Amino acid sequence: MAIQSSQLAIEQLKNLLREKEELNEVVTTKIEELIVELQGCHPHPIDPAQQIIDGFTYFKFNNFDKNPELYERLAKGQSPKFMVFACSDSRVSPSVILNFQPGEAFVVRNIANIVPAFNQLRYSGVGATIEYAITALKVKNILVIGHSRCGGISRLMSHPEDGSIPFDFIDDWVKIGLPAKTNVMKEYEGYDFKEQCNFCELESVNNSLVNLHTYPYVDREIRNKNLALLGGYYDFVNGEFKLWKYMSVVTKPITIPLKTNEGFKL
Amino acid sequence: MAIPSSISDPFASKFLPSSISDPFASSYQPSRISVPVKIEQTQLTTLRRSHCSTLKASMGSPGFTQQLNNNKLETLADVKDDRDDIFNDLKDRFLSFKKNVYMANPEQFENLAKVQVPKFMVIACADSRVCPSSILGFQPGEAFTIRNIANLVPTFESGPSEVNAALEFSVNTLQVENILVIGHSCCGGIRALMGMEDDGNTSFIKSWVTNAKNARVKTKAAASNLDFDGQCSHCEKVSINHSLVNLLTYPWIKEKVEKEELSIHGGYYDFVNCSFEKWTLDYRGTKLEENGRFAIKNKVFWY
Numbered sequence A: 001m002a003i004q005s006s007q008l009a010i011e012q013l014k015n016l017l018r019e020k021e022e023l024n025e026v027v028t029t030k031i032e033e034l035i036v037e038l039q040g041c042h043p044h045p046i047d048p049a050q051q052i053i054d055g056f057t058y059f060k061f062n063n064f065d066k067n068p069e070l071y072e073r074l075a076k077g078q079s080p081k082f083m084v085f086a087c088s089d090s091r092v093s094p095s096v097i098l099n100f101q102p103g104e105a106f107v108v109r110n111i112a113n114i115v116p117a118f119n120q121l122r123y124s125g126v127g128a129t130i131e132y133a134i135t136a137l138k139v140k141n142i143l144v145i146g147h148s149r150c151g152g153i154s155r156l157m158s159h160p161e162d163g164s165i166p167f168d169f170i171d172d173w174v175k176i177g178l179p180a181k182t183n184v185m186k187e188y189e190g191y192d193f194k195e196q197c198n199f200c201e202l203e204s205v206n207n208s209l210v211n212l213h214t215y216p217y218v219d220r221e222i223r224n225k226n227l228a229l230l231g232g233y234y235d236f237v238n239g240e241f242k243l244w245k246y247m248s249v250v251t252k253p254i255t256i257p258l259k260t261n262e263g264f265k266l
Numbered sequence B: 001m002a003i004p005s006s007i008s009d010p011f012a013s014k015f016l017p018s019s020i021s022d023p024f025a026s027s028y029q030p031s032r033i034s035v036p037v038k039i040e041q042t043q044l045t046t047l048r049r050s051h052c053s054t055l056k057a058s059m060g061s062p063g064f065t066q067q068l069n070n071n072k073l074e075t076l077a078d079v080k081d082d083r084d085d086i087f088n089d090l091k092d093r094f095l096s097f098k099k100n101v102y103m104a105n106p107e108q109f110e111n112l113a114k115v116q117v118p119k120f121m122v123i124a125c126a127d128s129r130v131c132p133s134s135i136l137g138f139q140p141g142e143a144f145t146i147r148n149i150a151n152l153v154p155t156f157e158s159g160p161s162e163v164n165a166a167l168e169f170s171v172n173t174l175q176v177e178n179i180l181v182i183g184h185s186c187c188g189g190i191r192a193l194m195g196m197e198d199d200g201n202t203s204f205i206k207s208w209v210t211n212a213k214n215a216r217v218k219t220k221a222a223a224s225n226l227d228f229d230g231q232c233s234h235c236e237k238v239s240i241n242h243s244l245v246n247l248l249t250y251p252w253i254k255e256k257v258e259k260e261e262l263s264i265h266g267g268y269y270d271f272v273n274c275s276f277e278k279w280t281l282d283y284r285g286t287k288l289e290e291n292g293r294f295a296i297k298n299k300v301f302w303y
Helices: A005-019 A021-040 A048-064 A068-076 A124-136 A151-158 A170-187 A193-213 A216-223 B084-102 B106-114 B132-136 B162-173 B188-195 B204-222 B228-247 B251-258
Strands: A082-087 A105-110 A141-147 A228-235 A240-246 B120-125 B143-148 B178-184 B263-270 B275-287 B293-302
Touching (some): A021 B106, A048 B132, A105 B162, A141 A193, A151 A170, A170 B162, A193 A216, B143 B162, B204 B228, B228 B263
Parallel strands (some): B120 B143
């Protein structure tokens, strides 16, 4: 029986590992990813049209037709209580992991669930969603959800130190998270790269929450106690969800007198 | 990181989109193709929580940690907090997902934890009524999703933005095979686009929907006999096609479509009548440079 080319390639890999033992961990990860990817490959490619029709038919018969009052009300308007920022990652749809039904959450998804600071010249896409959610929909809660194994955060943490060629658009976008990266590199110096990425995934949510507060209408609604900012983190490796609040406090001022009866005190 | 002190508002937005949605009579009559009523649920089911009942998670919370975990943010434990019910609500939601979906499919989630291999990239509106996972049944791992106002795709020339960052990642790195742009009925963003006045007031919404101003021009030309609601419906569909054409302005997308490694589809979800239309961009038949027209194929309508 002829030797398969894959067997030759595997022998080459084994030789490489014998020479360079330090590659062991990297190779393990890559092989595991490859196996999963190959398992996902179907002998007959899925027809995208059929997949969508199955999904829509299921939704129509099991959800839409069974809740006529709800959908009649939704057809007239939406009044979601939540606005959610989530990553575009296919594994973290907020409707799935937090069971949001139609009408419950106004959802914005982008790479690494980043919210840039208020900037009148750029990022009108994100600005428009916040403007609409607060002024038109009057949402009560904004939730920013980060997640484990985020590719966008991983890119933020590795570039440009790894010397890779820059992406036209991805790098320009994820660099909004640089304050989070700086904090993590300082506070968690010496931790291994994967752990640093985990910390950055969390820190980037906080960075986004702070950036949210820079929008004038967000600030106004927070002051009027009409709006809460929440942070979330979905860890799909361990099946956990972290949830926390963002709170900002302005204390009452104290008055420092110009001079006392005894004259200036130094 | 310093929390910004008081922020003045030099650009107090006077622009408020007009009322979000009214039921409208659509004068667009697509050709109807009836579909055999057969539901084959070969995909995983996810729990659909009825809007009037509360699901109490029966498992304890070994995996749920709730902590205020950033020492840069202030916490005031003694302040009366009416947000605790929100916390409980979100906790219930996650626990029901964990019990009914995550724990029910351990192997699938173990694989997903390592790598995602979605076949679709979906661009949908942020509208709370049109989540692609709900209406089209996308399961975890199937669709890389962008959601923005009015499901718009800006051109390559308009410069870096969150939409093209996601396009770059999904097409070049994840190598998805299909891009699907989904529009919908009663879209507030399209309504804002159609109702926009050139009155010198600026707002983010105006700046953003201006990305689709060609769709507005085409609509006003083609549908001037319709009332405002009718024009909005028409524009919702024109804007989807406009986004599909904008996708082709990205060289690496165009290249893959030419090589037939990538297909571009448009979809329209009408939640007043519960119907879904889908069509595919016919790249071979599209002659944009010649006459500005593009061709579609495989158009279907399900209701």
